[in-house]
Every structure is written in C-alpha cells, then in structure tokens.
Amino acid sequence: MSLPALAENAPNRELGRLPRHVPLAAQTRGGLVESIHYGSLIATAGEASGTRTLLSAGDPLAPFYPRSALKPLQAVAMVRAGLDLPADLLALTAASHSGAAMHRDGAARILQIHGLTAADLQNSTDLPYGPSEREEWLRGGGVPTQLTQNCSGKHASMAATCVINGWPVRGYLDPAHPLQQLVAGTVRELTGEDPSRITTDGCGTPLFALTLRGMARAFGRLAAAQTSGGDATAESPEAAVAQAMRQYPEMVAGEGRDVTELMRLVPGLLAKDGFEGVQLVGLPDGRAVALKISDGGDRARMPVTIRALEALDVDTAPLARIAAQTVLAGGRPVGQLQPTDFLTTTTPESH
Template sequence: MSGPIRATDVEQLATASRNGFIENRFFGSAVVVDPEGIIIAGVGDPSAGVYGRSVLKPFQAIASLRCGADLAGEGLALAAGSHIGSPWHQDIAADVLAQAGLSAADLKCSAVYPSSASQVAAAALQMAPIPLERTPLAHNCSGKHAGFLAAMVAAGADPATYLDDDAPIQTEVVRVLEQYCETSITHTGIDGCGAPTPVTTLAALARGFGRLGRAVHDRNAELPAAMVARAMLDYPEAVQGQHRSDTVILESLELFTKTGADGIVAMAAPDGTAVAVSMIDSTHRATHLVALVLLAQYAPDAVALDAMSDVVEHIAPPIYGGNQRVGGIKLSPAVLKLLK
C-alpha cells in the first residue's frame, strides 16, 4: 500500500454535461481484477490506501457468522447492507437483537430518523398519534451493529465492548479482511457509525469482492461467505432499499455489489471478476456506472445486456431541465480506453 490517495494519482473517470456543456467532472481511481485476483485493468492508483467504509459490511457479516451469530435471510442481508431505515428495516434489526436477548438500547450507532423524507413520513404515519422519535434502529448501519452484538453474545463476550478494537468480533473482522482481500491491515479508523473501519487498497477490496462474488457457486467457498452472498442476492431490498442502486443491481443483474460512504463501491460477477471504484470528491453520481460498465467489459457473460440499459438509466439518471432531458453522465476517455 502506497499510502493515502493523492490528487496527482487520480484520473477523470466521468463527466456530467448539461446542454452539451460539461458542468461536473468526477475524478478517482478504478481497478478490475480477474477471478484469480490479478489486476487486469486500472485507472488512477489502485494501490493507494482507502477506507472501505460500508463496502466492508459483507466481510464484517462473515466475521459475525464465524463468531456464532444466528443470522440468516433478511437479517443477514441487513447485517451486510446499508439500509434506508424504513419501519421494515428497523423491525429486522430489532428481531436480530431480540434473538440475542438484546434490544435497541444496546446499539451504539447514533439515533436518527429514516434516511429519506418518504420513509420519515411512513414511519410517522405508522407511529401516529405518538410523535416520531430518532432511533438507532433507523441508522443505516443498525443491521451490522445488530450482527456484531449477536456475535459477541454467541462468543460469550461482553456485548457492551463490541466496538472495541480487541473485541472478538473486531479481531475476527481483521482476519476475514486479511484472508479474503489478501492484504495486511496496518491502520484502522472509526467509521461514521462508530465501528472500526480498516484501510485497504482499492485492489485489495476488488480481490475480496471477487471471492465473495463467486462464493454462491464455488463448492470450495467458506460457508459464511456463501451465506452472505446468497442472502444479499435473495433479499436485495434489505441491503439498501427499493429503487436504490445496490438493490437495483443485485435484483436486476444479480451482481454482487456494495456501496460505501464517500464515493466508494465494489462489484463482482459470479465468476470472480471484480471492480472497485473510489471517487476522490466523495460523490456517488458516477461510481456505479463506472463499475458496471467495466464489469460488463471484463465479465461479459455475467452481465445481461438486455437488462443493463434500464439499470444504467437508474444508477446514472439523465439530467433534466424542467421536463426536458438536457444531458447526462458520460465515461471519460481514460475509462473508455479500457473498453476493448
């Protein structure tokens, strides 16, 4: 790992144009690895260190299973996801906690409202006439935290210490990341939800996702990895939410994908080909488009082109002026050069 990403090491990955005039440029790095984890294409600096943020959640869910957490189905998908805080998502997180003999009071992620105005309205309607209050169950990481807590209970450890670096679940997370991403964890920060978030390279994240992407069909895959991948594909709405990019890609294309905060995403095909993208300006407006197009190029048999156009329209929507379509997001020459 060469250290934190530098502005001089990134390249333009996409642009947004309005009426033929470029109004936004998106800079970052992208990397493609083959099923063996070998880099086969890249833009920018895939060796720079990045916080994987919520892209790490599938690996964290594997660690929770390894520690003995009783996670399956929707609860496992939620543990690996970043949900929008709907009443349905909150109920799943609450069920995971209840099965471990715990409650929302044991969560250490912040108490928040659901992440969208429509979900706030739905939750308020469900609670009426009682005023809607913030709750940690609505936090987009409550599924991960509930999984961590269930793992601590299963391991016979004090659940109150589940976010400590030396807690059994957190040391297992490091082991999972080092194994699947074939890397060494040398730096760990604190994520927005309060959980440890290790630094890896973008290439290491892609390698890890490649292994997860093929876990469902690989007879040699570790059972927890296969369980996580299967749960995310079977319950895509629990991973994020209706009409959200991760859910749409999982549901419509059956590609293994996960978004992280501050402009990072990883995506994998069933054969283990994988892509990781990080935008230096933290935007997600073009991340999924860059990742999906690169994956379609290097794993063409895994991407259903007849469904891809509708997905692209959703993850990189057109730019409108009033009711008129006046522009959109386009890949940069640096990315187009990688397309054969």
C-alpha cells in the same frame, strides 16, 4: 505527528500524497461539459497464483476507506463466529438500509432472538437514510434512533455474536474486543492486505484503509464462494453471506436504491456501496469491480460501475435506466451524466 492527528488538529497543514485519480464521469449541459467526477477503479479476477488485474483507471493501489462496503466482510467474520440467522436477517447484517419498517423490525428481531434490546446497540443515532422512509418516519413523529440508523442490522448482529460467544456486549466496538479482532483478521484474510491505517467509521465501528485491489479481491471471493466440503447443505460463511444478499437485495439497501436494483437485474451479481462514492461488485466467476469517486459524490458511482461491467462482457442491457442520468431543464433533457473513456488509462501490474 500522524496523518490522522494532522487531519483532526491542523487541517490546513500537509496532507501527504494525494491519490492520482482520473476523470471517470462527466455531466454535460447544452453540449458543454459542466461537471467532472474524478476517481479510481479496478477490475480483477481471482487465480490460484493470486489476483489478476483485468482493467484499471486512476490509482487503484492507493489506500482508501471502503466505508460501508466493508459490511459483507464483517458479516463473514460474524458467521464464522457462530452467528446463525435467517437469510433476510443475514442480508440485513451486511446492509446500509433505508430505514423502512422491514429494516427496523429486522434489526429488532436479531436483538430479540439473542435476548437483547435496542439499549445494547452502540451505533450512532440517525433518521432513516431513504428519503421516502425518512419522510414517513418524521410524519409519524419519529426522531433519530439507533434502530433507524442505516447500520443497525450490523450492530444488532455484532451484539448477538458477542452473546453467542460469551463475549462482553458492552464495548463491542473497541478495536481490542474479541469481536473486532476477529473482524480485523477476516478482513486481512479476504483482502490479502494489512490495513495501512485504522480509524472509526460513522457508526462507530473500526474502519480499515485498504486498496481497491484488495477490496475487489475480497468481493470476488465472496461472489464465487461455494458450499463447503462438497455438501450442498453446508455453506461456507462467504457463500452464506453472498447468497443472503442476492436472495434479499431489498434488505441490503431498500426499494428504489440502485444497489438493490443492480442485484435484482443481474442474476448472481453481488453489490455493496459505501459512503463517499464507493462501489464494490462481485461476479459468480470470481471477477470483481471496485471503484472510488474522489469527491465522495454518489451520482457518478452507478454509471461508472455499469461501464466497467460492460467492459467485462456482462450483459448490461437490463441496466439501461440506471446506467446514465439525464439532465433536465424546464422538464426537457439538455444533457447527461455519463462515464468518460476511462478504460484507455494505464493498467497496473498484476499481483
């Protein structure tokens, strides 16, 4: 029986080899370590001969699911297939948005441009992801919808890409559909890996098991992508997606979201998070950071990311307010969530 079958039908049976994660962050309270977040991380640089490892911790070569950090790669595949959108809507295509009016209206605009409606979406229904956006939506009597679900921009663009190419819109999530075949090929090319397995993400799209090194390689390529053919007006799909995300970081996540702030505060940086503690960052020179927090918790993701960027000599001074989290008790600071000294761990071989 395969591992997915084991996980679905007999969760208490053998789970296979567990990743060798290490402590990446710890929370203190009153001078005592209260909580520890384990995980794995890698930083890479792209070279003509392959991908060079700059630093690592834990088990960055273990397969994992990038979750929504895969969206920029999916967006590249759609642009390659002819998707041509204004930059704000292309950024929304790669988004896990908060569900603000600009996000909902943006997804609706993508559909309208291509003669589609919300009835053509095949993602799951949900309330807005952002707490303030969710509260506002509920106060207005809103209910879970496909447009408010945080992946609606991606799904609107997937349906639009089908219209552009004359592919069936119905069934666009099927792994055998031409759209998903194109996405799979693009993911393989950009990561340099064959997925170790394929499952389904929360919104219904095919999801690939890859390594942190493979995802770092892909993000480094996107972040360093330049215009194609020496023509400043002819962007490569990779450059188009990266530039749209940088230009409209509020569409990639939302106001008050750390990924949006990270791209605003570090010029040229490309960032995307994913559920279950995933963070990807690409730098304009092709270096990249990929990390996974093993318990799926979100709070350790940004402090660890910023510590890795600091190790790469990125100026992280502007990121001080999102680099660590203060633990309060009765309104007074009594501790802090901060990265461990994970950079002393062993670095795997470069490939």
